[in-house]
Amino acid sequence: METYDIRFPTSRELDGSDAMNPDPDYSAAYLVLRTDAGDGVEGHGFAFTIGRGNDVQVAALDALRSHVTGRPVAELCADPGSLSRDLNGDSQLRWLGPEKGVMHMATGAVVNAVWDLAAKRARKPLWRLLADAEPEWLVSQVDFRYIADALTPQEALDLLRRGREGREARAADLVRRGYPAYTTSPGWLGYSDARLTRLAEEAVAQGFTQIKLKVGADLEDDVRRCRAARAAIGPGVRLAVDANQRWNVDEAIAWTKALAAFDPYWIEEPTSPDDILGHAAIRSAVAPVKVATGEHAQNRVVFKQLLQAGAIDVLQLDAARVGGVNENLAILLLAAKFGVPVCPHAGGVGLCELVQHLAMFDYVALSGTTEDRVIEYVDHLHEHFVHPVHVTGGRYRAPSAPGFSSAMHPASIATYTYPDGTFWAADLISGGETA
Amino acid sequence: METYDIRFPTSRELDGSDAMNPDPDYSAAYLVLRTDAGDGVEGHGFAFTIGRGNDVQVAALDALRSHVTGRPVAELCADPGSLSRDLNGDSQLRWLGPEKGVMHMATGAVVNAVWDLAAKRARKPLWRLLADAEPEWLVSQVDFRYIADALTPQEALDLLRRGREGREARAADLVRRGYPAYTTSPGWLGYSDARLTRLAEEAVAQGFTQIKLKVGADLEDDVRRCRAARAAIGPGVRLAVDANQRWNVDEAIAWTKALAAFDPYWIEEPTSPDDILGHAAIRSAVAPVKVATGEHAQNRVVFKQLLQAGAIDVLQLDAARVGGVNENLAILLLAAKFGVPVCPHAGGVGLCELVQHLAMFDYVALSGTTEDRVIEYVDHLHEHFVHPVHVTGGRYRAPSAPGFSSAMHPASIATYTYPDGTFWAADLISGGETA
Numbered sequence: 001m002e003t004y005d006i007r008f009p010t011s012r013e014l015d016g017s018d019a020m021n022p023d024p025d026y027s028a029a030y031l032v033l034r035t036d037a038g039d040g041v042e043g044h045g046f047a048f049t050i051g052r053g054n055d056v057q058v059a060a061l062d063a064l065r066s067h068v069t070g071r072p073v074a075e076l077c078a079d080p081g082s083l084s085r086d087l088n089g090d091s092q093l094r095w096l097g098p099e100k101g102v103m104h105m106a107t108g109a110v111v112n113a114v115w116d117l118a119a120k121r122a123r124k125p126l127w128r129l130l131a132d133a134e135p136e137w138l139v140s141q142v143d144f145r146y147i148a149d150a151l152t153p154q155e156a157l158d159l160l161r162r163g164r165e166g167r168e169a170r171a172a173d174l175v176r177r178g179y180p181a182y183t184t185s186p187g188w189l190g191y192s193d194a195r196l197t198r199l200a201e202e203a204v205a206q207g208f209t210q211i212k213l214k215v216g217a218d219l220e221d222d223v224r225r226c227r228a229a230r231a232a233i234g235p236g237v238r239l240a241v242d243a244n245q246r247w248n249v250d251e252a253i254a255w256t257k258a259l260a261a262f263d264p265y266w267i268e269e270p271t272s273p274d275d276i277l278g279h280a281a282i283r284s285a286v287a288p289v290k291v292a293t294g295e296h297a298q299n300r301v302v303f304k305q306l307l308q309a310g311a312i313d314v315l316q317l318d319a320a321r322v323g324g325v326n327e328n329l330a331i332l333l334l335a336a337k338f339g340v341p342v343c344p345h346a347g348g349v350g351l352c353e354l355v356q357h358l359a360m361f362d363y364v365a366l367s368g369t370t371e372d373r374v375i376e377y378v379d380h381l382h383e384h385f386v387h388p389v390h391v392t393g394g395r396y397r398a399p400s401a402p403g404f405s406s407a408m409h410p411a412s413i414a415t416y417t418y419p420d421g422t423f424w425a426a427d428l429i430s431g432g433e434t435a
Numbered sequence: 436m437e438t439y440d441i442r443f444p445t446s447r448e449l450d451g452s453d454a455m456n457p458d459p460d461y462s463a464a465y466l467v468l469r470t471d472a473g474d475g476v477e478g479h480g481f482a483f484t485i486g487r488g489n490d491v492q493v494a495a496l497d498a499l500r501s502h503v504t505g506r507p508v509a510e511l512c513a514d515p516g517s518l519s520r521d522l523n524g525d526s527q528l529r530w531l532g533p534e535k536g537v538m539h540m541a542t543g544a545v546v547n548a549v550w551d552l553a554a555k556r557a558r559k560p561l562w563r564l565l566a567d568a569e570p571e572w573l574v575s576q577v578d579f580r581y582i583a584d585a586l587t588p589q590e591a592l593d594l595l596r597r598g599r600e601g602r603e604a605r606a607a608d609l610v611r612r613g614y615p616a617y618t619t620s621p622g623w624l625g626y627s628d629a630r631l632t633r634l635a636e637e638a639v640a641q642g643f644t645q646i647k648l649k650v651g652a653d654l655e656d657d658v659r660r661c662r663a664a665r666a667a668i669g670p671g672v673r674l675a676v677d678a679n680q681r682w683n684v685d686e687a688i689a690w691t692k693a694l695a696a697f698d699p700y701w702i703e704e705p706t707s708p709d710d711i712l713g714h715a716a717i718r719s720a721v722a723p724v725k726v727a728t729g730e731h732a733q734n735r736v737v738f739k740q741l742l743q744a745g746a747i748d749v750l751q752l753d754a755a756r757v758g759g760v761n762e763n764l765a766i767l768l769l770a771a772k773f774g775v776p777v778c779p780h781a782g783g784v785g786l787c788e789l790v791q792h793l794a795m796f797d798y799v800a801l802s803g804t805t806e807d808r809v810i811e812y813v814d815h816l817h818e819h820f821v822h823p824v825h826v827t828g829g830r831y832r833a834p835s836a837p838g839f840s841s842a843m844h845p846a847s848i849a850t851y852t853y854p855d856g857t858f859w860a861a862d863l864i865s866g867g868e869t870a
Binding site: 020021022023024025049050051052053055056057059060063090091092093094095096097098099100101102103104105144145146148149245248249250271272273274275276277278281296298299301302304305308309 | 457459460484487488525526527528530531532533534537579581583680683708712716734744
């Protein structure tokens with residue numbers, strides 16, 4: 001297991017700017033699993049961060065190394081849930097969470113790397129590996145601790161069995177037509193109105209049926225930007241708005257109502273991701289505007305409660321925030337049980353590449369529908385991935401390459417490793433003028 | 436700012452063993468703030484961990500260094516809330532939480548070190564510094580983001596003003612009589628029944644009116660151990676039980692009811708610390724047994740909801756889990772608003788030393804009472820502190836030394852720094868036979 005601190009200087013263009021994150025440097029705490037199987041197959045995984053602290057995230061990956069190295073690779077790939085349980089169950093590391101923050105994202109990165117390895121060894125893209133798996137085996141991959149009051153193993157099994165009906169037809173449809181996407185690229189807070197308008201018009205022309213705007217810094221600005229966006233996209237395209245946790249409960253309600261004239265489809269992250277009861281209060285106050293959250297929801301226990309409390313209309317799981325594919329299986333099953341659509345969070349570094357597999361599995365073999373479901377799309381940094389996402393006509397095309405699409409080009413790693421990669425080394429010499 | 440990875444080999448005696456943590460090595464990610472004031476006064480703070488991952492916790496401390504160093508010391512000590520807001524508001528580091536897990540404990544350690552420095556410079560123990568402070572200034576030290584729906588600044592001010600009435604009489608009472616304690620020392624899961632009985636009898640003889648037993652690994656064992664403990668302490672002493680998050684909601688209810696014959700005073704951490712709704716369900720099912728939690732509650736947003744949902748009877752704040760004194764002020768104010776008694780978590784390394792100051796401030800200048808309030812006491816590792824807690828007759832004696840009682844002896848740091856301190860260096864040579 002090798003680890004890398006990889007950082008991209010995105011702050012210099014205000015890409016990714018929002019009300020909470022004015023200047024992110026999109027980064028990845030990245031790992032590569034190598035085996036002695038002799039086939040050259042590697043597992044790649046990463047946690048996404050936005051700059052400072054990526055070194056702490058790498059330290060957390062390193063703290064998990066002894067759980068991974070030395071395990072027989074065939075056993076590991078046949079049962080990633082075993083590793084997942086070991087990582088979450090390490091009693092000393094558990095104290096640092098449990099199952100939240102830096103240590104849990106590290107668990108997710110390692111677990112996802114194992115799934116990448118398993119899918120490559122099976123010569124299938126991950127979505128297909130999951131969709132082909134037996135329901136009993138998928139249930140065995142889920143940790144029901146702390147969620148069994150909302151979802152029993154038997155209920156999960158029933159959902160997965162029901163999800164298999166019509167599976168091949170949906171897989172064929174997916175390969176033919178892809179999965180719906182929406183785009184956040186027009187709406188970063190740091191962009192001018194002219195740039196916003198131009199990008200919004202381009203998004204509609206490209207086939208997107210939903211765009212998203214960052215809001216929450218200044219109400220007057222938001223009103224103006226929402227008006228410009230609505231004018232650019234017309235009444236038939238969905239306009240989501242995203243406050244990135246900027247507000248208290250009362251502010252969230254008042255601000256969302258102030259934007260209601262522009263028919264926002266959902267308000268995303270209106271307040272703290274930890275505030276289940278707060279989201280429930282906001283949801284009942286701002287309907288029919290939907291409430292969406294999840295990119296910072298730390299684990300399945302929080303998602304369980306968001307669903308139990310009727311706090312969200314849209315569940316935005318993230319491939320690299322929680323404990324990896326195994327925990328996201330639990331979250332997809334909870335969403336299916338409660339009948340709440342999953343619209344995954346993506347963007348960042350490689351989040352689109354990862355999460356498309358989970359949404360596609362959900363369509364083919366669990367929820368069985370793409371209705372009111374869209375995967376976020378942001379057109380940044382895909383060029384660093386060996387198998388980048390392919391979005392055309394407003395839809396993600398189903399990946400065909402074996403694995404989890406998580407591998408970066410070696411040249412990108414060598415260039416953007418911090419602080420010794422060629423980009424950063426040169427940047428330090430030139431005083432930050434490289435980009 | 437200097438940082439240290441300090442680990443004590445407690446696992447070799449099964450001290451601290453419970454249903455989730457069979458073999459903790461009590462550890463501290465420790466920091467020292469030095470200034471150029473020329474007075475030799477230092478600020479000490481730490482995050483408590485239980486072994487593996489203490490290096491990750493130290494990396495998190497190091498990631499905060501640039502926020503602290505170079506600040507004018509008088510300004511910093513006059514307004515620790517300013518640093519607290521900067522640390523919580525660092526948008527790139529915030530991505531790693533927000534306000535939870537490794538990064539948030541690091542914030543707490545740094546903030547607490549500043550309070551130690553501030554109290555030493557003011558030549559007061561921290562509890563006294565807080566109790567002497569103006570209500571308006573204390574309110575200025577609280578971050579109301581995400582809690583204003585449950586507690587407004589004006590409500591906080593009113594609570595603090597009311598808390599000042601009779602303050603001097605309570606301070607004198609505190610200095611004379613101390614603050615009630617309970618002891619967990621008899622009840623570690625790894626102890627034999629004979630040791631449990633002997634220690635329980637000793638605790639009562641020492642004046643404790645409450646003891647605590649670890650439960651949750653095996654019901655038959657728990658029934659036997661509770662019976663032995665109840666026999667040892669008699670009917671008039673409170674017996675708390677602590678499951679350390681071992682159960683699902685249904686298990687928690689059934690297990691607690693199975694122990695009801697032994698009149699448990701509270702069931703502590705019955706399930707995931709993230710499960711607000713789960714605690715509420717458990718509480719309504721197991722009454723009159725009280726529900727207690729908090730040592731792993733990640734921040735004020737979770738405590739707010741535990742109170743809003745009526746999920747707990749007893750709030751167990753921890754001095755080193757959340758973002759330091761400032762966030763614990765918010766939590767104490769929330770508890771006072773909702774009328775829920777605070778019985779702080781302690782033990783570990785130095786948690787007793789820290790948290791006594793918060794409970795004593797609460798008594799003297801906020802809640803104004805010690806009724807149904809006890810601070811946990813565990814008689815481990817105090818010898819490593821310059822100003823160890825002083826517990827006699829089942830009560831914490833009010834500290835009189837200036838500061839937050841957070842400083843360890845330099846010799847302890849030199850001995851137990853991992854892996855290069857003299858203990859661990861010798862241990863590595865002898866193959867783990869040192870202890």
